[in-house]
Amino acid sequence: MIKQKDLILYSGLIILGLAAPFLFSAFKVQLTYLCVLIVLAMTWNLQGGEMGYNSFGNILFYGLGMYLTASVQVGMFFPLAEWTESGGEKTFVHTTAQYFQGIGVGLLVAAIVPTIVAGAIGYAILGLRGHYFAICTLGLGIAAGEIAGGIEIIGAGQGFTTPPFPAEIVDPEARGQFFYFLSFLVLVLAFVFVKYIYGSRFRLILNAIRDNEDKAEAMGIQTMKYKIVGWMCSAFFCGLAGGIMGGLIGYIDSTDVAFDGREMGVFMVLMAILGGKGTLWGPIIGATLFHFFKEGLWTFILGWQYVALGVLIVVIVVYFPEGLMGWLREKYPERFGEVIDEKDRKAQVELK
Amino acid sequence: MDFLIFKAPMLMVQASLDGILLGILFALIAYGMALQWGVMNIINIAQGDLVILGGYIAYTMYLAGIHPAWGVIVSPIIMYFVGWALYKLVINKVVDRDLFISILATFGIAIVFQQLMNFIFGADVVVAQSGYGTTMLFDNSVTLPNSKIFSAVISVLYAIALVIYMKKSRLGRAIRATAQNARAAKILGVDTEKVYAATFGINAALCGIAGALISITLTLHPYVGLPYTVRSFMIVIVAGLGNLPAVAVSGMGLGLFEEFADYILGTEFRIGAVFMLLVFILVYRRFKLSKKREYLK
Numbered sequence: 001m002i003k004q005k006d007l008i009l010y011s012g013l014i015i016l017g018l019a020a021p022f023l024f025s026a027f028k029v030q031l032t033y034l035c036v037l038i039v040l041a042m043t044w045n046l047q048g049g050e051m052g053y054n055s056f057g058n059i060l061f062y063g064l065g066m067y068l069t070a071s072v073q074v075g076m077f078f079p080l081a082e083w084t085e086s087g088g089e090k091t092f093v094h095t096t097a098q099y100f101q102g103i104g105v106g107l108l109v110a111a112i113v114p115t116i117v118a119g120a121i122g123y124a125i126l127g128l129r130g131h132y133f134a135i136c137t138l139g140l141g142i143a144a145g146e147i148a149g150g151i152e153i154i155g156a157g158q159g160f161t162t163p164p165f166p167a168e169i170v171d172p173e174a175r176g177q178f179f180y181f182l183s184f185l186v187l188v189l190a191f192v193f194v195k196y197i198y199g200s201r202f203r204l205i206l207n208a209i210r211d212n213e214d215k216a217e218a219m220g221i222q223t224m225k226y227k228i229v230g231w232m233c234s235a236f237f238c239g240l241a242g243g244i245m246g247g248l249i250g251y252i253d254s255t256d257v258a259f260d261g262r263e264m265g266v267f268m269v270l271m272a273i274l275g276g277k278g279t280l281w282g283p284i285i286g287a288t289l290f291h292f293f294k295e296g297l298w299t300f301i302l303g304w305q306y307v308a309l310g311v312l313i314v315v316i317v318v319y320f321p322e323g324l325m326g327w328l329r330e331k332y333p334e335r336f337g338e339v340i341d342e343k344d345r346k347a348q349v350e351l352k
Numbered sequence: 353m354d355f356l357i358f359k360a361p362m363l364m365v366q367a368s369l370d371g372i373l374l375g376i377l378f379a380l381i382a383y384g385m386a387l388q389w390g391v392m393n394i395i396n397i398a399q400g401d402l403v404i405l406g407g408y409i410a411y412t413m414y415l416a417g418i419h420p421a422w423g424v425i426v427s428p429i430i431m432y433f434v435g436w437a438l439y440k441l442v443i444n445k446v447v448d449r450d451l452f453i454s455i456l457a458t459f460g461i462a463i464v465f466q467q468l469m470n471f472i473f474g475a476d477v478v479v480a481q482s483g484y485g486t487t488m489l490f491d492n493s494v495t496l497p498n499s500k501i502f503s504a505v506i507s508v509l510y511a512i513a514l515v516i517y518m519k520k521s522r523l524g525r526a527i528r529a530t531a532q533n534a535r536a537a538k539i540l541g542v543d544t545e546k547v548y549a550a551t552f553g554i555n556a557a558l559c560g561i562a563g564a565l566i567s568i569t570l571t572l573h574p575y576v577g578l579p580y581t582v583r584s585f586m587i588v589i590v591a592g593l594g595n596l597p598a599v600a601v602s603g604m605g606l607g608l609f610e611e612f613a614d615y616i617l618g619t620e621f622r623i624g625a626v627f628m629l630l631v632f633i634l635v636y637r638r639f640k641l642s643k644k645r646e647y648l649k
Contacts, residue, residue, distance in 0.1 A: 054452045125631075127638040131395055131451040135585060139630040142578065146624030262463070269456065306467040313460030317453055318445045 014188070021180045028176035032248055034291045035183035036241045039190045040264070041271035041283035043237040046194060047230045048269065049277030050203060052210030053126065057137025059265035060144050061118060061235040063258035065110035065242030067154055070162040070252055072109050073102035084155040096166040103247060110243035111236050118235035122228035129213070138261070145259030160252040179248045186244065190237050191284075197233070198280050206230055207278075266313065274316055276325025285324055362493040367611040373500045375607025377562055377569070379600045380507040381580055382587035383514070384558035390593040391531040391551045392447050397458040398438075400580030401465040402556050406431050406563025407572045408473050411480045414567070420480035423564030424506050428557035435556025439549045447548060462577060469574040482568040503565035510561055514554075515596060527551055579623050586630050589637065 021028050040062070048054050074083045078092040094102065121140075128136050154160050165175040197203050205226050208216040217223050242258070252258050259265075267290070275286020298305045320327065328335070385399050396402075409430055410423025442461060446454045484498035518524035529537040530547045538544050566572065587606055591598035606629075613625040 124635045124638065127642060128634055131455055132589075132634055132638075134452055134455050135395070135582075136631055136634040139582060139627040139634075142582075143624050143627030143631065146627065147621065150618070150620040150624065266459065266463075273456075303471070304467075307464050310460045310462070310464030310467065313463065314442055314457050317456045317460065318442060321449070321453055 017184050017187075021177050025173070028173075028180050029248065030291075030295060032176070032180045032183045032244070034288065035180070035187040036245055037267065037271060037291055038284050038287040039183075039187050039237050039241045040268040041275070041287040042190055042194050043234040044268040045272040045277060045279075045283040046197065047206075047227075047234050049272055049279070049283075050206040050210065051227060051230045053227065053231070054134050054269070055137040055231075055234075056134055056261065056265055056269065057140040058234055058238050058268060059141045059259055059261050060137075061114035061238035062242035062245075062264060063141075063144060063148065063254075063260070064114045064117065065239030066246035066252055066258045067148065067160070068113055068239070069103065069106035069110040069243030070160055070246050071154060072106035073099075073163050073247075076102050076105060081153050084153060084160055094163045094166060096168045099163060099166045102163065103243075107240060107243045110239045112239075114235040114239035114242075115232045118232045119228055122231050123224065126224065126227040126231060141259055141261045141265055145255040145261065148259060149254035155252070155254075159254075159257075162246050162250050162252060164250065179244060183241075183244050183248075186237070186240050193233070193237075195280065202226070202229075210278075266309075270313055270316060273321065273323055276323030276327075276329075279323075279325040282323055282325035289324075362490060363615065365490065366494045367615055368608060369494065369496060370500070371608035371611035372604045373496075373504045373607070374569075374610065375604030376504040376507045376600070377565055377603075378580075378583050378587060378606055379603025380511060380558060381562045382584035382591070382599050382603055383511060383596065384555040384562075385581075385584040386588045386591070386593050386595075386599060387527075387558075388551050388555040389588060391527055392443075392548050393451070394443065394447065394454045395451060395458070395585065396555070397455055397581055398462040398465060398577070399555075399559060399584055400577030400582075401462045401469075402431065402435070402559035402577075403563040403566065403580045404572060404574065404577045405434070405465060405469060406556075406560030407567035408469060408563070409560065410564035410567040411473070411478055411572060414480035420482055420564065420568050421502070423480075423567065424510075424561050427560035427564040429560075431560030431563075432553040432557040435553040435559075436549050438556070439552040443552055444545070444548065462581075466574050466577060473572075473574065475574060477571045477573045478567075479571045480567040484568075497569065499568045503569045506561070506565060510558070511596070511600075514558070523547070523550055579626055582627060582630050586626075586633055590633060 020031050024031065040058070044055070044058055071080060073094075074080050074092075077094065077098050083092060125133070125136060125140070148154065165178070169175075205216070205221055208219070208221060209223050209227060213223055246252055246258070249257055271287040271290045272283045273286070274290055275284065276282030294305075297308060301308055322330070381399065381403055385396065388394060388396060406423075406427045409427040410420045413423055413426060414420040438461065442457055443454075446457050482499045482502070484502060487496045487498055487501070488494070489496060518528060526537070526542045526547050527550065529540070529542055530544050530551075534544055537547075563572075583606060587599055587602045590602040590605075609629060610622060610626060614622050617625055
């Protein structure tokens with residue numbers, strides 16, 4: 001049962017989300033980015049924060065989703081190899097109906113295939129613990145980029161132009177609005193899903209795996225099964241997010257756009273940590289803050305943005321590993337439903 | 353199978369020689385990684401970028417008109433202080449923390465290094481000409497650049513020197529004691545903070561040597577650091593910590609694998625093959641370990 005206070009909050013947020021592209025008409029692309037970033041951070045948190053398996057490799061599913069959406073969208077109506085060879089729009093033109101059918105089916109495939117891939121490789125990869133898992137997934141993400149850059153049918157090194165928005169729709173606002181509402185829909189879906197998980201037994205199991213996997217196993221939890229399911233949940237939304245971003249950017253490069261471990265792959269980890277791992281609102285707040293910070297700062301420090309990004313990573317990781325929510329939790333524990341025994345706390349402070 | 357390499361035996365010899373000489377270089381970097389992983393329990397993602405930075409130091413000397421081979425002496429000295437400063441600035445705050453924190457923090461450092469090198473040295477692929485010429489073997493069918501032989505010899509010399517240093521010197525003993533048990537070493541009067549800083553410095557110096565050698569044998573580019581990190585990580589997990597002969601052997605094995613992958617899969621898949629090998633090794637290791645644990649189930 002949703003409390004009345006929450007109901008007001010959620011309906012307010014949804015109204016804000018629906019009105020945003022009309023209120024901030026010039027920033028539609030940025031808002032779409034924001035939605036995608038929040039989805040990525042939230043689903044990374046599901047297995048990075050809740051399950052304790054810090055993955056650098058969710059970019060694999062993101063890039064996979066991107067390539068799949070575009071490939072399906074083209075391949076449904078035209079020969080894919082000729083499309084990528086000609087660099088896209090010159091020879092073939094999608095009609096309006098074809099475009100929307102294509103992107104619909106493409107997104108469906110982009111959600112399902114990465115989920116299956118996650119399930120298939122999950123048994124092998126999720127058996128790794130701690131830093132071995134982190135490095136292995138880092139390797140997976142980069143290997144995927146390198147390999148995709150060598151495959152001819154999806155454009156190899158020269159990239160893949162995704163189908164342009166149908167020219168028959170003359171309204172200049174339409175493209176931005178379409179992608180914004182698409183990403184907003186995915187965001188709402190992801191939020192409802194994650195919120196549901198937060199109230200379920202599944203989350204407790206994930207937390208048990210994070211806190212002590214061997215003990216969880218000894219308690220009779222089939223840890224491997226739940227780990228794989230947790231990863232598949234992340235993969236599902238990463239694939240969707242990737243598909244939308246491919247359509248929005250309009251051009252897929254193997255290492256700079258799709259399997260962009262240097263940007264998106266790090267961003268999703270960073271945003272979740274900035275907001276606070278293992279909380280529902282943490283990644284959302286982290287992603288929003290990060291996006292504002294990035295967009296505000298990037299233009300002023302042109303050329304230096306990666307230096308700033310690197311410094312930011314170091315500072316956040318070294319000084320705020322608990323994130324914003326962790327800091328708030330430390331400061332106002334009552335708000336998080338924690339009861340603090342003053343005597344006990346004082347005793348602990350004295351011990352230090 | 354229609355691969356050129358299986359038709360021409362001389363290509364095989366060529367690839368093997370290249371691979372082994374390259375592998376010795378990888379082993380040197382991996383030894384540095386094993387050192388700081390064993391002592392400080394930190395996985396340094398910026399390892400490869402330290403290598404590239406060391407290479408650029410030699411390249412700068414080459415631009416200034418000094419023979420780049422002197423880089424194998426100058427570069428480690430500069431890199432020692434770079435490593436030391438890095439430790440004092442960032443690494444000392446993540447030493448006792450979760451390994452994931454150190455991975456992420458060094459990842460951040462790697463990004464900063466890449467970008468700064470990109471600013472200072474430009475995004476072009478560069479190489480320092482050593483002018484050592486090439487040796488022809490087997491009726492000119494196998495070409496072997498002398499610079500590669502030079503780099504392998506220097507790597508071996510430095511590795512031997514380091515092993516002796518670690519065995520005999522006071523600091524070397526302190527480093528080994530800290531690796532065995534940091535707390536006990538602290539109780540017995542070892543200044544572990546200093547040992548950590550020195551270890552990280554030595555690691556960076558090893559990277560500097562390797563980088564200087566890479567600048568004359570291979571090519572330099574600001575963004576190619578990560579493959580070196582992954583290679584050394586791979587070598588270390590195959591060889592184990594603190595097992596120098598195994599590090600050398602698995603380094604050569606990796607070099608061979610890469611050269612053959614280059615011929616068989618094509619150059620565009622070379623880096624991809626390295627990263628896939630990493631995933632494969634880790635997964636193989638996981639299944640091997642899970643067999644060991646089976647009696648628990």
